[in-house]
Amino acid sequence: MPPDLTAEPIYRAVLESYQRCENSEGFFDTFYVIFFTKSPEIPPRFAETDMEMQKQIIGASLLWMLRLGRGDLIAVQEVEKIGESHSRQGHSIPPYLYSLWLDALCNAIEHHDPEYTPELESQWRVIMEEGIELIVSRY
Secondary structure, eight states: OOOOTTOHHHHHHHHHHHHHHHHSTTHHHHHHHHHHHSOTTSGGGGTTOOHHHHHHHHHHHHHHHHHHTTTOHHHHHHHHHHHHHTSTTTTOOOTTHHHHHHHHHHHHHHHHOTTOOHHHHHHHHHHHHHHHHHHHHTO
């Protein structure tokens, strides 16, 4: 049985990790460098993207996905919007790319969170999986 995402210690650990990463110089740059190496089909999807704006978007998206695990109804709506924008009618992001996205995120966290542990990575993966499943369900 997966951990209760509303359990305060898990949520707090991941939120604090996010804050440490966000406060770290270049976290989102590191994420995108790693993500772009995960598959040759990823970089072309960002060819026309304003990456400074994209870094702001992913920061907000991660927070929505964290809040989703807390049962936040606004977060549900926001993550559903992400799902719609990434659906076949939107950016058409195939579901298999999300595992690469999550791997890149965890790799970036390992580089930028001085308190990183394998257990913390597992907590990140559990919490992000709920959001990924919701996004993929809209594909």
